[in-house]
Amino acid sequence: MATEEISRTKTNSFLGTLREKLALKPMWEKLTWTWKPETKREAGDAIVRNFILHWFPAKVSLESLSWGYSFWLGTISAVLFLILTITGGILMFLYVPSVERAYLSVKDLEFSTSYGWFLRGLHRISAHLMVAVVFLHMVRVFLTGAFKNGRKAVGQNRPLNWIVGVALLLITLLLSFTGYLLPWDQLAYWAITVGTNIASSAPVFGDPTRFILLGGTTIEQATLIRFYVLHCFLLPLATFGLVSYHMWRVRKDGGLACTEKRYEEAKKQEQPAIASKTYSLLGITGGSAVDVQNVMIDDEKDKVPSSPYLTVRLAVVTLATLLVSILLTLLVRAPLEEAANPAVTPNPAKAPWYFLWLQELVTITTFTVGGITINGALIGGIILPGVLVAAAVLWPYFDKSPVSSIGRWFPKERKWQNRVFVIIVAAILILTFIGTYMRGPFWEIYMPWQEWEQAPRRF
Amino acid sequence: MKKQSDFDEARAKVLDAQSEADQLLAQKPKNVELIGAPNPSRRSLLKTLGISAVLVALGGQAFAMLRSLFPNVLYEPPQKFKLGVLDKFTEGGTFLEGDRLFVFRDKNTFHAISAACTHLGCTVKMVKLNQPKKVTVGGKEIEEQVEFHCPCHGSKYYGDGTNFAGPAPRPLDYFNLEVSPDDGQLIVDKATRVSQDFRLTV
Numbered sequence: 001m002a003t004e005e006i007s008r009t010k011t012n013s014f015l016g017t018l019r020e021k022l023a024l025k026p027m028w029e030k031l032t033w034t035w036k037p038e039t040k041r042e043a044g045d046a047i048v049r050n051f052i053l054h055w056f057p058a059k060v061s062l063e064s065l066s067w068g069y070s071f072w073l074g075t076i077s078a079v080l081f082l083i084l085t086i087t088g089g090i091l092m093f094l095y096v097p098s099v100e101r102a103y104l105s106v107k108d109l110e111f112s113t114s115y116g117w118f119l120r121g122l123h124r125i126s127a128h129l130m131v132a133v134v135f136l137h138m139v140r141v142f143l144t145g146a147f148k149n150g151r152k153a154v155g156q157n158r159p160l161n162w163i164v165g166v167a168l169l170l171i172t173l174l175l176s177f178t179g180y181l182l183p184w185d186q187l188a189y190w191a192i193t194v195g196t197n198i199a200s201s202a203p204v205f206g207d208p209t210r211f212i213l214l215g216g217t218t219i220e221q222a223t224l225i226r227f228y229v230l231h232c233f234l235l236p237l238a239t240f241g242l243v244s245y246h247m248w249r250v251r252k253d254g255g256l257a258c259t260e261k262r263y264e265e266a267k268k269q270e271q272p273a274i275a276s277k278t279y280s281l282l283g284i285t286g287g288s289a290v291d292v293q294n295v296m297i298d299d300e301k302d303k304v305p306s307s308p309y310l311t312v313r314l315a316v317v318t319l320a321t322l323l324v325s326i327l328l329t330l331l332v333r334a335p336l337e338e339a340a341n342p343a344v345t346p347n348p349a350k351a352p353w354y355f356l357w358l359q360e361l362v363t364i365t366t367f368t369v370g371g372i373t374i375n376g377a378l379i380g381g382i383i384l385p386g387v388l389v390a391a392a393v394l395w396p397y398f399d400k401s402p403v404s405s406i407g408r409w410f411p412k413e414r415k416w417q418n419r420v421f422v423i424i425v426a427a428i429l430i431l432t433f434i435g436t437y438m439r440g441p442f443w444e445i446y447m448p449w450q451e452w453e454q455a456p457r458r459f
Numbered sequence: 460m461k462k463q464s465d466f467d468e469a470r471a472k473v474l475d476a477q478s479e480a481d482q483l484l485a486q487k488p489k490n491v492e493l494i495g496a497p498n499p500s501r502r503s504l505l506k507t508l509g510i511s512a513v514l515v516a517l518g519g520q521a522f523a524m525l526r527s528l529f530p531n532v533l534y535e536p537p538q539k540f541k542l543g544v545l546d547k548f549t550e551g552g553t554f555l556e557g558d559r560l561f562v563f564r565d566k567n568t569f570h571a572i573s574a575a576c577t578h579l580g581c582t583v584k585m586v587k588l589n590q591p592k593k594v595t596v597g598g599k600e601i602e603e604q605v606e607f608h609c610p611c612h613g614s615k616y617y618g619d620g621t622n623f624a625g626p627a628p629r630p631l632d633y634f635n636l637e638v639s640p641d642d643g644q645l646i647v648d649k650a651t652r653v654s655q656d657f658r659l660t661v
Contacts, residue, residue, distance in 0.1 A: 190581060193579070193581065194579045194611060197579040198579065208529075211529065212529055215528070215530055216530055217533065217535060218535050220534075220535065222530065342557075342559065342582075343556035343557055343559065343582065344556070344582065345581040345582040345584075345609075347610035348610050348611070349581060349610050349611045362579065362626060363612040363625070364626070365626070366578070366625075366627070366628055373628040373629065374628070375578065375626070376578065376612075376626040376628075377578065377579055441610065442584075442608045442609070442615075443609070443611065443613030
């Protein structure tokens, strides 16, 4: 490795001397790497000592690098969040959070700022992708039973990490909601109207919640600045903290769940003496003593160094995510509706696709029992979503499927659990489809191929 | 030369002394204050007080921060305002866009219906019917010229504001109307809801 490096420097003499003269590489290495790895072991150590890469383990198992097991959905979500943070930071210089100027500043961004349309489009597309990818990530983790604890490792707590994931999904949705309000167009205004009225339909706490969200009783400047601060500061801060904890927990829980089955297989075999010294980067975890019953896995045999195996794949995923986001940005222009107008509700007034299942739910759940009518806003907007979130949070604690079903796609042992989950997901997708393609003026049902009746826009 | 018995004797002495010391220590000192020794009850009291003080201080500041987000003064348009002279309103329904209000006139009687859907607050649209429709509301048969349809979730209301389809949980609000004594303009009070039978006769 080292000799190769030297010969490359020699053959490419011009660049080599330039580099030496500018002392670029040594300076960069001094800042980020404490020394250059010469062996595999040192390469592993280098990962740990590197400022950027220190959260990786020195070695990773090959199956956790597989494309087909995890589809790298968590990594893609993190990359999308990075894109959103960077584009969002630039957009903050160009956007004015005032009811008089918000719409005009977005219009400027779209039509007069150089590449403003691209920044806004990339931010919007990445946000849409993030909602989809975070949701798919959740589906993947559920279907592979990856929220379950496997081997009795000290400090393993996958159910907790699943709950953190549920919280991150909710925050992703809140980030999207607060984000599409900012242009202060018709979509924004009526989304706030409906969103805060759902909040106010809750008993007792409803009205104070709406009051604090709006900063008053009508949708005005106080409302916009509140959602702006939530969108640009509090929610990203919460996301950053929770994502960090989420990733740290993955390490603490012994890596991806797909590695569990190797421990199961190793348990069945007779344990040979381990040739080399095994050590874990986790160091000595909590607990009174080392569990001598624990099955040990020979690192040298089953794992590969994180550099380059993990880092190269990470680079590929990052570039692919960026590429897809950029291509979609070029293909799909970000829409901007008319400026917010409290007098006229668009007909039909549709939420973005990821909230249309909720819009369907609040439409179909008003019912009357014994003369008392319960608003669909409470049932479809608060109770049903609340039940879904509670079920997701509690599910790992009621899951009694065997350890052997962890980290595999479509295990027979979890057939019924997965069926229930898929049915719920399918119901959400069907409602989303109906909301997207089958609702026309006055929220009437239209077949996707049917033309909408021309409804009067104003009076 | 020391003998084994010497060692044993010495050990026995040490053990005796130790058990005597243990007994002494086990006795609680009566009316004795140990000067300079930490007083456990005082220590725990101070610890509890200290932690409580920190919690109260943090709680107070958290309350202050949250409370500041509930505005004490609202710069919102008044709920009671003038709508204009009576002649402005023609027979039938008039939609006042900015006020999200329908004002209905039947010769010399007036009533005002809110345009905010009772489901989730979107502005309903007045749909003029091609032919007057006879509907039964609460046992009474009425003839209606218009209906209200909501574009957000498809709620539907009869011409008198009674909901009959979609997710709306109750009829549209009726607001109090009066005539201004100074210039004879119509005044609406959106803060005062009235029954569906309310009519202002001029």
